[in-house]
Amino acid sequence: SQQGEEDPQALSIQEGENATMNCSYKTSINNLQWYRQNSGRGLVHLILIRSNEREKHSGRLRVTLDTSKKSSSLLITASRAADTASYFCATDVSGGYNKLIFGAGTRLAVHP
Amino acid sequence: NAGVTQTPKFQVLKTGQSMTLQCAQDMNHNSMYWYRQDPGMGLRLIYYSASEGTTDKGEVPNGYNVSRLNKREFSLRLESAAPSQTSVYFCASSEIRLGGPADTQYFGPGTRLTVL
Numbered sequence: 001s002q003q004g005e006e007d008p009q010a011l012s013i014q015e016g017e018n019a020t021m022n023c024s025y026k027t028s029i030n031n032l033q034w035y036r037q038n039s040g041r042g043l044v045h046l047i048l049i050r051s052n053e054r055e056k057h058s059g060r061l062r063v064t065l066d067t068s069k070k071s072s073s074l075l076i077t078a079s080r081a082a083d084t085a086s087y088f089c090a091t092d093v094s095g096g097y098n099k100l101i102f103g104a105g106t107r108l109a110v111h112p
Numbered sequence: 113n114a115g116v117t118q119t120p121k122f123q124v125l126k127t128g129q130s131m132t133l134q135c136a137q138d139m140n141h142n143s144m145y146w147y148r149q150d151p152g153m154g155l156r157l158i159y160y161s162a163s164e165g166t167t168d169k170g171e172v173p174n175g176y177n178v179s180r181l182n183k184r185e186f187s188l189r190l191e192s193a194a195p196s197q198t199s200v201y202f203c204a205s206s207e208i209r210l211g212g213p214a215d216t217q218y219f220g221p222g223t224r225l226t227v228l
Contacts, residue, residue: 033216042116042202042219043155088154090217099170100217102147102155 006089006106014111019076021106023089024069030092032065033100034074037086046074046087079110113138116220118203124226125193133188133223135203143206144186145170145217146178148199155202161186193227200224 007022023032031050035043049056049065049072056063062075076083086107090100119134137144142163147155147170157170159178167178175197177189186205190197204217 035219040222042221043204043217045216045218048216090155099145099157099160101157101171104152104154 006087006103008106009104010107010109012109012111013079015079015081017079017110019079019083019108019110021074021087021108023072023074023103025072025089025091025101025103026070027091027093029067032063032072032092033090034061034063034072035088035090035102037088037105039085043088076108079108081110081112084108084110115139116203116205116218118201118220118223120223121221122224124228125190126228127194129193130189130191131193132190133201133203133225134185135187135220136185137203137205137218138184139205139207139218140183141205141207141218142183144180145204145206146176146186146188147202147204148172148197149202149222150199158188158201190225193225195227198225198227 005024013019031048033048034046036046037043047058047063049063060077065072086105088102088105090102093099116137145160146158149155156172158172158176159170161167161180164183179187201223203220206215206217
């Protein structure tokens, strides 16, 4: 079963708007990561947030983590057509085996 | 650096045929992983290798075998392919601190496998 679940499953916005994607998970984690996948390509790492962190920024990306609610959000500000992709959250399954469990992803479409 | 490379990019098999998917990384990473991605389901871990000489099952190992040939290479074998194994297969690698939390994983471009 999937550890993480993204919401919404699909998101369609105009260039310049902000895009917010949410991820919920079930068990305790060491860290949570967000990845992007362009159509037909492999996944690319975006950002990693550790369980003792609440917010992290990288360029136009902002990630928050609420361990009490077992949820995370990814905000992309001032979106561009090139941001069109699927976005996945992945949780580190605690136990030191370096395994990630991926959610089903959010498909983001940014229209010019 | 090429990062993570996978061969082949595409493959069509008939039910019962066997094949090996190859993966190599040039980042000197200790850990390597095989995932499958089915529509609407994200990635699911098939097998992983925390370090050279070790392999362990992931979430969906049935029907697959793996070999960690050396630190660079990690292959996935389908002994008798079934239509349910039609999927996109991704290999990934990462650095590992023994007993520590997971780190960034670097992915290959994927292999699209169809089993008829």
